[in-house]
Amino acid sequence: REIVGAFAERLRTIPEKHDPATLAGVRQERSSREIPYDAVAPLARRAVLGASFDALRRYPEAGPRGVADDINEVADAVGLNAEDARAVRTDFFQTLVWHLLADDRMSDAQEQRLKELREALGLRPDDVQREERAIREFHHIRGIRSDSLPETQPSVPLKFQEACFENTSGKMLRAVSSGRRSPNSWRETGDATVHVTSKRMLIGARKQVEIPRAEIFELEVDYDRDIFTVRTGDGKRYDLELPDPVY
Helix, strand or coil: CHHHHHHHHHHHCCCCCCCHHHHHHHHHHHHHCCCCHHHHHHHHHHHHHHHHHHHHHHHHHHHHHHHHHHHHHHHHHHCCCHHHHHHHHHHHHHHHHHHHHHCCCCCHHHHHHHHHHHHHCCCCHHHHHHHHHHHHHHHHHCCCCCCCCCCCCCCCCCCCCCCEEEEEEEEEEEECCCCCCCCCCEEEEEEEEEEEECCEEEEECCCEEEEEHHHEEEEEEECCCCEEEEEECCCCEEEEECCCCCC
């Protein structure tokens, strides 16, 4: 416990201080003591992830290769195995992508920098395919405004002077653990179609549900599972698995 505790305290300083002298001290302490890997691996992963974002500040002068080298140097110093080191690099890249998307800062220039950084980190497009897809989805909606939405052909009758902006299909879902805001598991209850028009949302499953636009209280996307949730003002919710949930 004494050995692990002392090494853990040193790991906690890594995100803010990972200069060569500090990393040399970490290496020496790790090599001079028998420290169980499983006991310190979670904290070591967090330390490397924190140092990764600190290393990102050097991007303007060091470039993607320099940032990646810094991250690899810290991972080697704290003794991460190859699998955990790769997982941290993936987490770092994924978090960076979603922060840029959330802040609406995913410009063409940022996309190019991300591609260069991904390659420098040794990640393939398949390693971060959800993030790559998210970038494409947000790129698709960039510049679209509520008064210039692209129209599409509906598969249901429309009302007078009603335009259709989305016609897609997916699966209707039901939460296995009811009462929770974000359930861990879902059960498919059948196929569903979704139309978004200028006046309402139509969800066609066993029976068609019509939600006037003014009654839509909240929209939520769980991008990890492609789940799109609609909540209405009267407390009802509809959960669907859709191919392009963000759009």
